Amino acid sequence: MxxxxxxxxxxxxxxxxxxxxxxxxxxxxxxxxxxxxxxxxxxxxxxxxxxxxxxxxxxxxxxxxxxxxxxxxxxxxxxxxxxxxxxxxxxxxxxxxxxxxxxxxxxxxxxxxxxxxxxxxxxxxxxxxxxxxxxxxxxxxxxxxxxxxxxxxxxxxxxxxxxxxxxxxxxxxxxxxxxxxxxxxxxxxxxxKLDITGTILFTLFISSLTYALIKGNDYGWLSASIIVLLSISLISIIIFLIREKRVNNPMIPLKIFKDRYFSMGNVTLFLIGVILNSILFIFAFYLTKLVGYTVLKSGLILSTLALATMVFSALSGPIVQKRGSLVISFIGLFILSVTSFIMTYLEFDSAIKYIILLLIACGVGVGLCLAPVMSSIVERGGQDYLGLVSGISNVGRTLGSIVGIAITVCILNISMDTQIEQSKKEVTTHIENNSALNEDVKNNMIEGLNNFNLDNQISKNNDEFIQSINKVQANFNKTDIEYQALEIQKEEGLKEIAHANNTFKSNFMKSFSYVFLAICMISVIALITSLFSDKLRKEKGADTLKGTTAEG
Structure with missing residues (x-):
């Protein structure tokens, strides 16, 4: 160079x-x-x-x-x-x-x-x-x-x-x-001339769809607002596609989609966008909310995925140039499928080395599929359509990112309420069966469960609980029976708080496991679509960039 x-x-x-x-x-x-x-x-x-x-x-x-x-x-x-x-x-x-x-x-x-x-x-x-x-x-x-x-x-x-x-x-x-x-x-x-009408229709399609995906979990997926937005999006894209077939200078020449490798490559890239952003989003919550790391430490841990992706994306380039993207992207998505399945067995107290190893494996998988699939899309789109092909692929990947976060949030919202209620029942039963606690302490601890959520874990009540006991103990000498009784209440109360915290986190991990399972299923689908995003090549130059669309 x-x-x-x-x-x-x-x-x-x-x-x-x-x-x-x-x-x-x-x-x-x-x-x-x-x-x-x-x-x-x-x-x-x-x-x-x-x-x-x-x-x-x-x-x-x-x-x-x-x-x-x-x-x-x-x-x-x-x-x-x-x-x-x-x-x-x-x-x-x-x-x-x-x-x-x-x-x-x-x-x-x-x-x-x-x-x-x-x-x-x-x-x-x-x-x-x-x-x-x-x-x-x-x-x-x-x-x-x-x-x-x-x-x-x-x-x-x-x-x-x-x-x-x-x-x-x-x-x-x-x-x-x-x-x-x-x-x-x-x-x-x-x-x-630019296709102004087509541009307006496509903008209406993508804006209403994107807004619906962003706000779906807030408004409710069956709410009137989301249904209207999705309807507008669907009607806009139908009119857009019908019009693009008839005009002389379409915004998107639909003939480029006749190449099945180009079309399936974009589907695969969309799914990779879903997978990558789902992993990044769910792990940010997992590391900060469940494992309890600081935001900075969590970010540093997530960087291992980024570094692995960078290294293996760069390494994949020469291989793709000689052999095409089919085999290497399949290997990458296979690694993602296996890794995301293993993630379903993560616990809130899993070893940091184990977490980093899984993130590195994800990075390797993304690195081996992201750039190769993009390379196949660019090649199949043709030399004359580089800008258009780049735009289409980036729209797909961006929508994949938004869909990934929407899916993650939706799964968490649906399952988290169930896990909270289940955890409250388990913790309440455990507290009630603790014969060492007096009724007042039991009632106060059970009442504190009502405000529990992912951002307000019961372990945060440690200091408040200790201070309340210490305040009462200040009225007695250390040799008094009342003081000793309160000390027992303190010790048992802290044990119950620790048990409650572990119970909630363990049950919350079930919700996170559902997300990892969904990522695994999407990875398997992407694994299948990747088989149709390029053809197997045996020698360099088997397929080269063409001036017009390849017919596959």
Missing amino acids: KTTQILAFTATILGFFMALLDTTIVNIALPDMISTFNTNISDVSWVTNGYNLSFAIFLLTASRIADKYGRKKVFLFGIILFVVSSVLCGLSTDLNYLILFRVIQGLGAAIIVPVSIPIALEIFSKDQRGKIIGIWGAFSALASASGPVLGGVLVNYLGWEYIFYVNVPLGILATILVIIYLKESYGDNKNI
Whole structure:
């Protein structure tokens, strides 16, 4: 590789890295934002939702505009828009303005991410593209998975504003490199009109679907609002598809989906998005709420998945270039299927080494399937449709991310209430059968169970319980019988609190196991679809990038 190629490629990496980083880095700062703006979790969640919604809506539109008016110009505009909105996010003193600037930031990200792939592929020759997509996939996964780590460090030592300010030096460096080293390139639709009506219909489809997925668990999946949104989404996509078949200059030339490898590759990529984000989301809760680690420590543990993904995505590139993606993506998804099944046997007190080993295995699996499947999609989509193919694949993966979180939250919501009630019955029975406790202590402890949830574990009552006993003990001498009796109550009470905490956590693990089982089932489905996302190749160059769609 020439130095100019490396610097040009670095510009694209810096751009999409910071854009994907911001899909996860903000989550860890939400508690601090609640305090800063004196608000609640429902309102502050739109700091994340606003970004994801805007990002999903404009991905495909941005890639088509870049193909027509110039990828370098549009990419540069996206970086500048992203950096400026990042600064405004950090300076925000009102939650509504912060949400607004996050929506704008999401628009910048929607421009940067899909355009980065065709730009990167134009820098290098065709025989290097498998390797380049492998590297792209490595940094893509690293950006998404390392958000909690970097966010935890910045919030812990500098403040939540710096999760936005960190984009400034990255953006400035990317801007300089883009201006100097990137060459302008265009797609197949340079000289044709944009499909405005198709764009509006697709935007209506993706926006109503995304909003429904984000708010489904809050409103209820059978609520009138969600049903209306899903209906609008369904009607919009039907009209869109009918129209795209008839117009001369469609937003999405549907003929590219005639290649079954391209179509199934996108299905597989969507499922990988579901799997990866479900794992990251559920493990963040598992490590902080059940295991009891700090946010920073949990982020560092999750980084092992990111590092493994990065390494194996990069290693997969040359293999895919020679042999295709079929075998290696199958191996990756097989590892994910087995690993997620093993996760169903995790306990709240599982050894940290065991947890890290499972996360590394997940990272290996993701690394071996994410970039290879993306490579197959790009190859099957054809040279003339690089921008469009990038947009379609990123829309699918983004929707997969949102669906993954929606599924995880839905399973937890359905099963958690049952586990709480079961735990209360078990703990109440255990307390009532403790003959060493007097009736007043028993009643107080049983009453304390009513407010128990995942964020308010009974172990937090330790200090309050001890203080209440000590306050009464202060009226007696240590040699008094009453003092000794209270000491027994204290010891037995702490034992009951410890038992209650373990009971709740053990039962909560059942809910988490259901999520891991769902991830396993989705991994198996992805394993099957991956078999149809590429053909088995025996020698290098068996299939090469084509100027038009491959017919499979």
